Amino acid sequence: MDTLTFQNTLEFARQLDAEDPLASYRNEFHFPQVNGKDVIYFTGNSLGLQPKRTKQFVDEVMDDWKNLAVEGHFYADKPWWDYHERLADGLSKVVGAKPEEISVMNTLTVNLHLLMVSFYRPTEKRYKILCEEKAFPSDQYMLQSQARFHGFNPDDAIIEVKKRKGEHSWRTEDVVNAIQENGEEIALVLIGGLNYYNGQVFDMKAITEVGKSVGAMVGWDLAHAVGNVKLELHDWGADFAAWCSYKYMNSGPGNASGIFIHENHLGKQDIPRFEGWWGTKKETRFLMLPQFDPIETADAWQLSNPPILSLAPYLASLELFEEVGMDQLIQKREKIVSYLEFVLHEIDKEVESTFEIITPEDRGCQLSVFLHGEGRELFDYLMKNGVITDWREPNVIRLAPTPFYCSFEDMYRFGQILKQGILKN
Ligand SMILES: Cc1ncc(COP(=O)(O)O)c(C=O)c1O
Known part of the structure; x- marks a missing residue:
């Protein structure tokens, strides 16, 4: 520049x-107004502005609900039973993934917990989680509670990579060294790809590579990275990632979260996972069978029928991302x-x-x-x-x-x- x-x-x-x-x-x-003028809006990293076209997407769902009621599941212009699938293609381009590696569901912290069910599988020897010091508080609470849930003491199980004294950001070499030094004990590397406080982007490619090389799972919290920086989750070989959609993705307060699960983990019957009826194949879902038959994409992690009124603004916003x-x-x-x-x-x-x-x-x-x-x-x-x-x-x-x-x-x-x-x- x-x-x-x-x-x-x-x-x-x-x-x-x-x-x-x-x-x-x-x-x-x-734009909100202050003193009769559009504001200078610097908080798209917290809550993105509302796209004008969002209302039309939400109104469409409201009208379908009004006019079709339950029939909207199958006969709405955008039927509700597979509405979430419409987001996968656009999102896959935003995060550098294949569409089948993407799903949209729940909210961010919930999804990270659910993904840890599958990807934090501690053993007596390999049970540690490596993260950055002062990670976003919700991530800290999540990691501590996961460690305790599995019977470990968080003080022992969580390795926090620190910034050097007097420095404002983390050095990649320090993260890499910490992973290599503790390699055999690390079950999971989970870091915020773009730090919420200092705005630093971690070298996700290098960290993923070294995490995988020591035999750990590698996941990313992309709350501040999605829709903001170049992501190549598939090529980097990350095991999983999750993000919220209300910051740079402009899809509204508290809105649904996206997840990425690398194709290496898809289509497996025996992967540990919490399951619900929206993760079973849609062709047989309404036969109400007792046996879970997982969808072969990241949608296998879906639990409930999706919140359509939340997905509508997300879809509106993704249309803008597709255009640009x-x-x-x-x-x-x-x-x-x-x-x-x-x-x-x-x-x-x-x-x-x-x-x-x-x-x-x-x-x-x-x-x-x-x-x-x-x-x-x-x-x-x-x-x-x-x-x-x-x-x-x-x-x-x-x-x-x-x-x-x-x-x-x-x-x-x-x-x-x-x-x-x-x-x-
Ligand atoms: C980096 C990061 N992780 C996690 C969260 C928590 O998100 P949620 O409240 O949607 O679970 C946030 C929220 O701002 C965040 O910035």
């Missing part, structure tokens, strides 16, 4: 918008994040140095900014002035300029508001 030619001016930001092939997609989304494709999104993301970084540095030069970007170069959409000395007042000032960002203790704001709907002008305007906020405080 040629950042040398960047300028911190309104004209330059507008010129970048004029050259942006995705600029028109901003109009595909609803990850490559274009990533190109814009790299440019807009670089521009934001440039604007931050320019503002930092103009005011007395007060903040530090703690996100390393291996990053996606998010820049995490540590506010030295400044704090909640500055954050409150930003929010009151139409910059929607979020706050993470002790002193970090996270800025995620989502390529689908953020503009370069947003970045410039944000810089000006930030400057005013710092000078005022």
Whole structure:
């Protein structure tokens, strides 16, 4: 990225918008308003904006329910009994998988637990789980409770790879060494592919490779990575992954989670798994047989009939991803994040140095900014002035300029508001 030619001016930001092939997609989304203006929305890493077309997808289900009632399962335009299958193709392109390796069900933490039923099979000798230190709290609780469930002490069973003293990110070599040093004892490597706090993207390819080479299972929590960075789950050989759909996937609060299960694990009758009727072959499902006959795809992990009103927004959002494709999104993301970084540095030069970007170069959409000395007042000032960002203790704001709907002008305007906020405080 040629950042040398960047300028911190309104004209330059507008010129970048004029050259942006995705600029028109901003109009595909609803923006909240503050002080009568569209907000500058930096929290697509928490909850993506609502695509305008989503309502039509949800209305369609509401109408089918109204007009067809139970018959909607088979006679709706998009019949409900296999509605979830419509998401597999689009999602497979987003995460670099084969469609049969994808399913959509439940929510993220639930899915990670269910996947651990299949892929965390500890023995007396090989029972440890390797993760990053300070993983997202839900993942920490999940791993601790899984260890206890299997009769192990989490303090002993969980290996947390630490950042080096004084450093803000993890070094790949430290993760690799930790896996190699504990190789024979590790049953599972499970890491957040993009760290929610510092915005770092782990080297998923290298870590998967070394995890597999020591005989461990390797899974990824992709909450912050999906729809954001390049993923090649199939080629990397990850055993499994799961993600939520409400961040960069723009499919609505608390919405359904996607899972990936490598084809090496599909079509097996004897794999340990918690099972339910939506995982049995659909051709014989309604014969109500006592014997579970697993679908030969990742859908074998489905338990219940799917929540159609949740899947409808997910399908709407995937249509947008299909139109644009990850490559274009990533190109814009790299440019807009670089521009934001440039604007931050320019503002930092103009005011007395007060903040530090703690996100390393291996990053996606998010820049995490540590506010030295400044704090909640500055954050409150930003929010009151139409910059929607979020706050993470002790002193970090996270800025995620989502390529689908953020503009370069947003970045410039944000810089000006930030400057005013710092000078005022
Ligand atoms: C990295 C990560 N893992 C897990 C979760 C938990 O997701 P859920 O509440 O959908 O289970 C989140 C939520 O933001 C997250 O960011």
